[in-house]
Amino acid sequence: AQSVAQPEDQVNVAEGNPLTVKCTYSVSGNPYLFWYVQYPNRGLQFLLKYITGDNLVKGSYGFEAEFNKSQTSFHLKKPSALVSDSALYFCAVRDPNRDDKIIFGKGTRLHILP
Amino acid sequence: GAGVSQSPSNKVTEKGKDVELRCDPISGHTALYWYRQSLGQGLEFLIYFQGNSAPDKSGLPSDRFSAERTGGSVSTLTIQRTQQEDSAVYLCASSLGGTGVGNIQYFGAGTRLSVL
Numbered sequence: 377a378q379s380v381a382q383p384e385d386q387v388n389v390a391e392g393n394p395l396t397v398k399c400t401y402s403v404s405g406n407p408y409l410f411w412y413v414q415y416p417n418r419g420l421q422f423l424l425k426y427i428t429g430d431n432l433v434k435g436s437y438g439f440e441a442e443f444n445k446s447q448t449s450f451h452l453k454k455p456s457a458l459v460s461d462s463a464l465y466f467c468a469v470r471d472p473n474r475d476d477k478i479i480f481g482k483g484t485r486l487h488i489l490p
Numbered sequence: 491g492a493g494v495s496q497s498p499s500n501k502v503t504e505k506g507k508d509v510e511l512r513c514d515p516i517s518g519h520t521a522l523y524w525y526r527q528s529l530g531q532g533l534e535f536l537i538y539f540q541g542n543s544a545p546d547k548s549g550l551p552s553d554r555f556s557a558e559r560t561g562g563s564v565s566t567l568t569i570q571r572t573q574q575e576d577s578a579v580y581l582c583a584s585s586l587g588g589t590g591v592g593n594i595q596y597f598g599a600g601t602r603l604s605v606l
Contacts, residue, residue: 382532408592410592410594410595412595412597418599419581419597419598419599419600420533420581420583420595420597421597422594422595422596425592425594427592466532466533468595470592472592477523477535477538477546478523478595479535480525480532480533480535481532481533482531482532482533483531483532483533
């Protein structure tokens with residue numbers, strides 16, 4: 377069965393610094409990978425996804441993520457953090473050879489310090 | 491409507507009572523998911539519907555939990571004999587279904603369930 381791990385419960389970054397939110401996955405085949413963000417008191421919003429092609433995927437709000445097959449990772453990155461990026465971030469994985477079920481990680485809370 | 495709609499937005503109930511949570515997916519979306527988000531916890535998968543196929547119930551935590559989807563559209567999650575540990579935000583999501591496609595999930599705002 378597919379699974380995804382987010383090893384950090386919380387990440388603190390100073391405004392203007394680069395940020396990384398880590399995600400590793402486990403699937404039997406080639407994965408579909410997603411990042412979602414949850415702002416306070418709001419529903420989850422899609423940020424970006426990797427299906428195939430370039431390992432570096434660009435998404436909303438200046439975020440990007442790099443697919444690394446050898447390390448089974450899909451870390452979320454942004455070159456310069458904003459205070460408004462403070463939110464809960466979820467990584468998700470789907471095994472396209474099985475079904476449409478998508479499994480989410482436990483989430484990482486990102487705090488951007490002014 | 492334009493997005494996934496969940497009702498009620500908040501539900502307070504007494505321990506031992508049954509509750510029903512409703513989800514209206516985006517029109518045309520064949521896949522529908524229920525997740526549970528507890529305070530300080532991540533998203534816990536509960537159940538997944540895809541078209542007319544038998545649902546994947548592998549995430550339901552106990553037999554007190556059940557869900558149905560009528561006519562391939564609206565879904566109801568039912569919790570019987572609620573317990574305090576059932577208190578959480580219950581999220582519904584829908585997507586265009588089908589294997590081999592990286593469909594995006596669209597989430598509702600959730601139902602916050604409080605069991606007293």
